Amino acid sequence: MRAAEIIIKKRDQGELTTAEIEFFIQGFTAGEIPDYQASAWAMAVFLNGMTARETKDLTMAMVNSGETLDLSSAVEIAVDKHSSGGVGDKTTLVVEPVVAACGLPVGKMSGRGLGFSGGTLDKMESIPGFRVDLSTAEFLEQLRDHGLVLTGQTADLAPADGKLYALRDVTGTVNSIPLIASSIMSKKIAGGADAIVLDVKVGLGAFMDDLEEARRLARLMVEIGELADRRVVALLSDMNQPLGRAVGNALEVKEAIATLQNRGPESFLEHCLDVAAQMLILGEITEEEGKARELALNSLEDHSAWERFLELVSAQGGDLDYLKDPEKLPAAPVVEVVESPRTGYLERIHARMVGETAVQLGAGREVKGQPIDHAVGIEILKEVGDRVEEGEELLIIHARDRSDLEPARKKLLEAHGWSEVPVNPLPLVYDVLR
Numbered sequence: 001m002r003a004a005e006i007i008i009k010k011r012d013q014g015e016l017t018t019a020e021i022e023f024f025i026q027g028f029t030a031g032e033i034p035d036y037q038a039s040a041w042a043m044a045v046f047l048n049g050m051t052a053r054e055t056k057d058l059t060m061a062m063v064n065s066g067e068t069l070d071l072s073s074a075v076e077i078a079v080d081k082h083s084s085g086g087v088g089d090k091t092t093l094v095v096e097p098v099v100a101a102c103g104l105p106v107g108k109m110s111g112r113g114l115g116f117s118g119g120t121l122d123k124m125e126s127i128p129g130f131r132v133d134l135s136t137a138e139f140l141e142q143l144r145d146h147g148l149v150l151t152g153q154t155a156d157l158a159p160a161d162g163k164l165y166a167l168r169d170v171t172g173t174v175n176s177i178p179l180i181a182s183s184i185m186s187k188k189i190a191g192g193a194d195a196i197v198l199d200v201k202v203g204l205g206a207f208m209d210d211l212e213e214a215r216r217l218a219r220l221m222v223e224i225g226e227l228a229d230r231r232v233v234a235l236l237s238d239m240n241q242p243l244g245r246a247v248g249n250a251l252e253v254k255e256a257i258a259t260l261q262n263r264g265p266e267s268f269l270e271h272c273l274d275v276a277a278q279m280l281i282l283g284e285i286t287e288e289e290g291k292a293r294e295l296a297l298n299s300l301e302d303h304s305a306w307e308r309f310l311e312l313v314s315a316q317g318g319d320l321d322y323l324k325d326p327e328k329l330p331a332a333p334v335v336e337v338v339e340s341p342r343t344g345y346l347e348r349i350h351a352r353m354v355g356e357t358a359v360q361l362g363a364g365r366e367v368k369g370q371p372i373d374h375a376v377g378i379e380i381l382k383e384v385g386d387r388v389e390e391g392e393e394l395l396i397i398h399a400r401d402r403s404d405l406e407p408a409r410k411k412l413l414e415a416h417g418w419s420e421v422p423v424n425p426l427p428l429v430y431d432v433l434r
Contacts, residue, residue, distance in 0.1 A: 001019070001020060003027060003033045003037045003041075004037070006020050006023070006024050006041065007037060007040050007041045007044055010041060010044040010045060010048060011040075011044040011047075011048070013048045015051055015054060016054055016057075018057045021057045021058050021061050024041065025058070025061040026061070026065065028160060028163060028164070029160040029163065035167060038163070038164060039167050039173075042164065042168060042171060042176075042179065043171065043172070043173055045173070045178055045179060046172075046173040046179065049176075049177070049178060052223070054178065055177075055181055055182055055220060055224070056223075056224055056227060058182040059181070059182040059186050060186075060228075061160070062158045062161045062164075062183075062186035062190075063158055063189050063190045063228075065158060065159050065161075066158055066159040066160075066190065067136070067157055067190070068157070068189070068190045068192065069136065069140075069157065069190065069191050069192035070192055071107060071140070071143065071192040071193075071194075073140065073144070074105075074107070074140050074144040075107070075143060077104075077194050077195065077283055077284065078105070078107060078192055078193050078194045079099070079104060079105075079106060079193065079194065079195045079196070079197070079283040080106065080108055080188055080191065080193035080195075081095060081106075081108070081196070081275060081279055082184050082187075082188060082196065082197075082198055082199065083199040083201065084180060084184065084198070084206065084207060084208070085117035085174075085201060085206065085207055086117055086201040086239040086242075086243055086351070087116065087118070087205040087239065087242045087243065087247055087351040087352070087354055087355035087358075088242035088245070088246060088247040088252065088351075088354075088380075089117070089118065089199075089201070089243045090118075090120075090123060090243075090244065090253070090255060090256045090268075091243070091271060091272055091275055092108060092110060092120050093120070093123065093252070093253065093256035093260075093309070094259050094260055094272045094305075095272050095275050095276045095279065096108055096148055096312070097148065097299075097305045097306070097309040097312060098272065098276045098296050098299050098300065099276050099280060099283070100147050100312075101304040101305040101307070101308045102276075102280055102295045102296060102299055103285060104279065104280060104283040104285050105143060105147035105148065106147070106149070107139060107142075107143040107148070107149045107191075107192075108148075108149060108150050108151075109139075109151055109152060109153045109154075109157070109191050110150060110152065111153065111165065111187075112152075112365075113169075113363075113364045113365055113372070116352055116356045117205075117207070117355060118247070118249070118252065118355070118358070118363070118364065121152050122249050122364075122372050122374070123249045123250075123252050123253055123256075125249070125372075126249045126250040126330055126374040127253065127313060127319065127323065127329070128319045128322060129317045129318050129319045130313060130316055130317060130318035130319075131151070131316045131317045131318075132151050132152045132316075133151065133152055134149065134151040134152075135154065136154055136156060139151060139154070142315055142316070145315075146311055146312070146315050148308060149315075149316075150312060150316070151316070153187055153191075157187070157190045157191060158186045158187050158190040160186075161183050161186045164179070164183070168183075170365075174207055175207035175208065177208075177216060177217045177220065180207060180208075180217060181217055181220045181221050181224060182224075184198070184221060185224045185225060185228075188225070188230070189228045189230065194230060195230065195232070195279075195282035195283065196225055196230055196231070196282075197232075197234075197235070197275060197278045197282060198218060198221055198222070198233070198235065199234075199235050199237055199275055200218040200221075200234050200235065200236050200237065201214070201237055201239035202214035202236055202238065202239060203239040203240035204239070204240045204241075204348075204352050204353075205239040205240065205350070205351020205354065205355055206351075211236065211430060214236055215236060215431065215433070218234035218236060218433050219234075221234060222234055233278050233282060233432065233434050234432070234433040235274060235275065235278065235429050235431075235432050236429065236430040236431040236433070237428060237429050237430070238426050238428055238429070238430065240348070240349075240350075240351055240384070241348075241349040241350075241351050241380070241383060241384050241426060242351050242354050242355075242380050243267075243268055244259075244264070244268035245268075245379050245380050246378075247354055247355065247358045247377050247378045247379075247380065248358050248361070248376055248377015248378060248398060249330075249363060249372060249373075249374040249375075249377065250329040250330040250331070250375055250377070251377040251378075251379065251398065253326070253329060254329060255268070257309075259272065259300075260305050260306040260309050261300075261303070261306055262300040262301055262303075267428060269300075270428055271428050271429075272296075273296050273297060274428060274429055276293075276296040277289050277292035277293045277296060278432070280292040280295060280296065309323070310323060330375035331375050332376045332377075332398035332399055332400060334398070334399040334400065334402050334404070335396060335397070336396070336399070336405050336409070337393050337395075338396070338397065338409055338412065338413070339390075339391050339392060339393060339394060340388045340392045340393075340394040341390065341413065342390050342418060343387075343388065343389050343390045344387070344388065344419060344420055345385065345387050345388075345418065345419045345420070345423045346382055346383065346386050346388060346416060346418065346419075346423065347384060347417045347418060347419040348384065348417030349382070349383070349384055349416055350414075350415040350417070353412070353415035354378060354412065356411070357378060357411045357415075358376070358377050358378055360407070360408065361373070361376040361377065361378070361397075361398075361399055361400070361404055361408060362376045363376050373400055375398065376398050376399055376400055376404075378395060378396065378397055378398065378408075378412065379395060379396040379398070380395050381393055381396065382394060382395075383426075384423060384425060385423050385426070387422075394416070395412055397412070
């Protein structure tokens, strides 16, 4: 087989065989197939799609491109969660310590920013000293000793996905259902999770902006999980507007800290409780959703979740002084409050435009390997459905340079849509697929 023939076959809308997929992924992982051919193949998949069988074969080929973890020596049941990507999504930073505080160990491997979507690792690196490069042995030891880990994907686990993930970010091939599904599920399966909660975003700020497309992605991932003998639940959650107020790395860490201290934005808190509840049910802490939400909320109110977050950061080398005094976290030198240009009801806050603006400010990557500015970002002070008066504070821009303010202000105001009549708030969750 030749890589070029496989690219041409998919370009011409052919269905790849299991052997062809395995050949291509193994060759790419080994460095025998170069980046430019992998980019061409990813674009062919993006344009022409894959069948369900091809997607499952791609997932398992990426799983088998490296080692797989067995977490049974560290925990009785390993539960993980994964978001398909969004704007302002710092859910993991809250949910993991909440679930751990309820007695359910969580060993999570997260990723970096992808396109306009922020990355959990980039956010955690706002905390000086925090390590996101734990070895497999360190991962297992910390999971066994502390019951919670948050690190990057090791080079030995699904290495094909790590290489392809970086290419997708800079080649316009991010929002492809087969590539998203295989990327997410290969990492979860290789990482040893027994049960997985998938937070599938849908809307203007998600890689899937159509509810039925997002439902198709969720069903595909649930099916892949079942074939790999995993228990999977998928939430279809809204990403038409940013999640919470903060968009940008250190800003999102500050908002997560506030939420763990039970004083974060109400809508973000509710979403965290939704996700945590599903994890606690899959982890057999309780069978009742109401009880699961109650346990999660109690962990915030009694500060046990906050203590577990401190434990997590300390175990991975982070400086706790920056958590106890979040004002020490990286801060942008230029901060501007933008006031509302009119009176009315907010009917839209275009999450993708907000995310793109954050990237342009430096909070994300426009090219592969570009450094992240942890200090910059945006605070969106209102939500869809709110009534806003002219002159009222609408948003805050955190920038590195004053020259960045005007283009950011212009784009962010364009992201806000107005109505003269009342507008209903957006739902947090559209559906739960089991």
